[in-house]
Amino acid sequence: MQGINYLIAAYAIVWLGLLIYMAIVMLRIRGVRTELAAVEELVREQHNNATTINDNPTPKY
Amino acid sequence: MALANNQTHIEEQAAQQGGPAATVRLPIVSIILLALTSIGMMVSIGLIFLVAPTDAVEGLPQRIFYFHVPVSWIGMLAFGVLAAASIAYLWKKDERWDWLARASAEIGTVFITLALVTGSIWGRTTWGTWWTWDARLTTTLILWFIYIGYMMLRSYMGRTHASARSAAVLGIIGFIDVPIIYESVNWWRTLHPQPEVGTPGALPPEVVGILMVSLVTFTLLYCFLMVQLYQLEKTQMLAQRLRASLE
Numbered sequence: 208m209q210g211i212n213y214l215i216a217a218y219a220i221v222w223l224g225l226l227i228y229m230a231i232v233m234l235r236i237r238g239v240r241t242e243l244a245a246v247e248e249l250v251r252e253q254h255n256n257a258t259t260i261n262d263n264p265t266p267k268y
Numbered sequence: 269m270a271l272a273n274n275q276t277h278i279e280e281q282a283a284q285q286g287g288p289a290a291t292v293r294l295p296i297v298s299i300i301l302l303a304l305t306s307i308g309m310m311v312s313i314g315l316i317f318l319v320a321p322t323d324a325v326e327g328l329p330q331r332i333f334y335f336h337v338p339v340s341w342i343g344m345l346a347f348g349v350l351a352a353a354s355i356a357y358l359w360k361k362d363e364r365w366d367w368l369a370r371a372s373a374e375i376g377t378v379f380i381t382l383a384l385v386t387g388s389i390w391g392r393t394t395w396g397t398w399w400t401w402d403a404r405l406t407t408t409l410i411l412w413f414i415y416i417g418y419m420m421l422r423s424y425m426g427r428t429h430a431s432a433r434s435a436a437v438l439g440i441i442g443f444i445d446v447p448i449i450y451e452s453v454n455w456w457r458t459l460h461p462q463p464e465v466g467t468p469g470a471l472p473p474e475v476v477g478i479l480m481v482s483l484v485t486f487t488l489l490y491c492f493l494m495v496q497l498y499q500l501e502k503t504q505m506l507a508q509r510l511r512a513s514l515e
Binding site: 210211213214216217218220221224225228229232235236239240242243246247249250253 | 326327328329331332335336339378381382385386389390392393489493496497499500503504506507510511513514
């Protein structure tokens, strides 16, 4: 009967280990995508600011 | 889990420009691999617990074999891919090979850890001990340490060319341990069983069949994880480059 416990433990560890790892990978992907979107927004803002300055140059006196 | 298939604006731009991130993106690949892996896992579990014969000597714990062998196989396959990608990186100097190597190392670490744990549990039921300094076990533990060393090196040195180069060298040298693990049961007297798969008459045909289903399933899982981690590596590099361009 004790053999069943070892069998269940081995399968549970493999399944849980893989599921936890896949969840961690998913969270990491989500985190990096969020970060990339934020940086992308900053780049866009910087690009827009540069365009505005070029369209309306500071008047020379 | 197919989150890595979504493309951001920057990635689309990079893909259009044909830059380093312009890899072929196949969202359908992830979906197919995940579906096949899920089906394979269910079929494997069904076969292992409903069809596989119970071993006359070891009893029920022998069924650990159907998961222990595939996770060990993936651990070694991952190191093979890591070594091949490392050679390609040193030769071509293309960072995509480095992403592949890094992804494979991470997955290999997880699988070789699971191989050691399931092997230890199986050893407890068969040999009466959780661990013994047997040749197969010791060489596998060495592989685990090599994987950990590789991951630590990557973590400490960051995403630089020096890090990629050093890790590639470690990956290639570390691969020497894989054939040693495989041959350890032939070279030394060990407690670990001799290779039975492929030896005529060593295993009943139904056992070999179920093991093959399990091996294919775990290989599909490895491929699925590789796609996800490769995309993760690519996205991290893009984010790092964009951040650097802002500074």
